[in-house]
């Protein structure tokens with residue numbers, strides 16, 4: 054058996070680590086040659102025990118190195134939970150707690166998880182062919198540099214705009230854009246403002262909804278030098294409904310955000326006022342993909358993570374589900390390797406599970422839109438479900 058993992062994000066690297074731990078041959082490729090300029094942090098909660106199963110002990114035990122604040126204890130983080138405020142007053146509306154939470158800076162996590170894994174970078178998947186010479190059971194991934202990898206199966210862990218998904222489903226693989234504007238950008242602050250913010254904000258997630266039907270969150274991304282607050286990197290996530298024409302306002306993005314902060318409580322407003330004028334806010338879009346069943350070609354091609362179910366971040370489930378997929382997939386491959394299951398049966402069962410897990414796409418969409426509907430804010434699935442999984446696992 055040989056598994057070709059396409060994509061070295063959270064899902065792909067969790068899969069590669071799990072396969073390696075179980076002595077299952079694999080190759081892992083990624084189109085990137087340098088880290089993307091986008092970065093954020095994720096909240097891992099319910100998937101942590103699965104992550105522990107997949108990773109070598111030393112990597113799991115050193116996960117704190119990937120945290121925005123390496124000193125934040127997972128139990129303390131769980132106790133502080135996910136804070137949702139009323140954006141006008143700053144008052145707490147809801148806190149979702151969990152026994153243990155780890156915030157992981159996604160770029161640092163990718164570097165950490167690739168320790169000991171031979172990721173072949175600079176390989177963008179462009180095509181897949183089934184059968185290799187006389188052997189019908191094999192499948193080949195072709196890359197834009199003219200090279201290819203052949204194996205028993207391909208797992209597309211290539212993110213929300215997955216090429217593998219497009220190969221499987223054509224136009225049905227197309228993501229849907231949500232009717233809201235979205236900003237995700239990072240910045241540093243003057244030392245005194247950074248210290249004050251660090252003291253006042255919730256250390257994991259600190260977000261709010263405002264009567265102007267807007268969502269805003271402030272998060273820590275990294276503390277490169279603990280004793281130099283001017284180096285601490287924060288980031289903002291903000292969303293609001295687009296007008297009927299779905300048009301973004303012209304002009305500088307930071308100016309638009311500053312205008313929209315009218316009426317927000319002081320802490321959030323002060324942060325936005327102190328964002329450096331020359332900050333780079335790239336165009337962004339919230340996209341989702343409501344999973345449709347795919348033909349796995351006799352168990353030779355499947356999907357994991359955002360490729361299998363891409364969702365919005367407001368309930369913090371995408372990364373947790375990517376790890377759940379990885380665990381389920383590795384379990385399936387172990388059963389095949391041991392001769393307990395045929396590959397077709399194992400992948401059929403895995404696909405069925407991925408399809409069930411994708412109910413979160415709609416739940417997260419509802420959570421995102423509820424943040425932009427202040428009158429009905431209390432119906433937000435985040436209040437009812439916190440950051441627990443939608444399914445009982």
Ligand SMILES: Cc1cc2nc3c(=O)[nH]c(=O)nc-3n(C[C@H](O)[C@H](O)[C@H](O)COP(=O)(O)OP(=O)(O)OC[C@H]3O[C@@H](n4cnc5c(N)ncnc54)[C@H](O)[C@@H]3O)c2cc1C
Nearest residue numbers: 060062063064084096178211212358359366369371372373
């Ligand atoms: C702002 C934000 C906040 C979030 N917060 C949370 C949170 O709190 N909790 C949580 O659980 N989740 C959260 N998520 C979601 C989480 O980050 C994602 O679900 C998770 O990172 C998905 O991992 P992935 O490996 O499936 O995809 P990705 O991380 O997108 O990785 C895909 C990889 O595939 C590679 N690739 C793409 N196309 C090709 C190709 N053609 N050939 C080869 N390689 C290719 C890419 O370079 C990339 O490295 C958040 C997401 C965002 C954007």
